[in-house]
Amino acid sequence: MVAANPIEQFSNVAIRPRIKCLKPENGLPMSVQWSPIPYFYPVQILQFGFDYFMRNRTEQRELIERRLSNKDDLLTLKSGEKANFQIFSDLPILLFSAKIESMDGSSFVLFFEERIGGNLKRRKLNLEFRQWPNGSEKCVWNLNNFDGENEEENLHFAYFLEQNADFVEYLLDLPIFVLKALNLLNSKSTLSDALNFIPISIQFSGPLQLQLTSIRQKNFAHKEMPIPVERIFNKDEEENKLFLPAGWYSAMAQGHALSFLARAFNATGDERFLLAGERACDLFELKGNLELNKSKNFF
Known part of the structure; x- marks a missing residue:
């Protein structure tokens, strides 16, 4: 069955075996998806953010x-x-x-x-x-x-x-x-x-x-958990830390990132997320495959 909301499929991301741990300083997942040495993998970071974004929107619990x-x-x-x-x-x-x-x-x-x-x-x-x-x-x-x-x-x-x-x-x-x-x-x-x-x-x-x-x-922190995800993608986009080589996994991360930044802007009204998403779209203004290939890395 296909989820009514596409991001509903990203549930319990933190417990997945390919996430080695959560980084203590920011709570972000560190992945061993493509390397035995844990690293920040944008796709999983965004899925982790979607997970808690949905929990914050849908779970009705009294905060203690x-x-x-x-x-x-x-x-x-x-x-x-x-x-x-x-x-x-x-x-x-x-x-x-x-x-x-x-x-x-x-x-x-x-x-x-x-x-x-x-x-x-x-x-x-x-x-x-x-x-x-x-x-x-x-x-x-x-x-x-x-x-x-x-x-x-x-x-x-x-x-x-x-x-x-x-x-x-x-x-x-x-x-x-x-x-x-x-x-x-x-x-x-x-x-x-x-x-x-x-x-x-x-x-x-x-x-x-x-x-x-x-x-x-x-008893829960669904509102706080996505904040480091919002920060890292806004910060890395601003500093041009484009850390995935061009390819299908990079395109997936680009789509995830744009979706997450849009949701972050809608939830917070913070224009930094909107502007970060707009700058990320500049990639698609490039003309021709030659110029696209020159852009070695992006989200």
């Missing part, structure tokens, strides 16, 4: 949001200092704003406990976020020293962080981050397996700065 701290100031952690916050187990979206001042020791760690049949503390799972040597080549790391067959072992994984001198707005869909880690041990792991791991707490290690008002959880 809770803060993890009742303080309003800036928390500065020096090297070796740590701060812990308890996490609400029933809210899967975690948001906070932090500035990693040094990659030498700075990190944050998410702690989970497995729930099987209503019982907790069968296994613990840690997700550590920090810089790793050659980390961008793996996106998410398996730090376990066993083969995954021992079900009693605690689990330890790590996500790679880029060095950034500014505050970063983190938006973490916790079950998805757990799922992508579990896939390293068993490629057949499902979202249901990930949901068995209940978030307990998050620990920040300095040197870093943390906006205490920003630490909060939600």
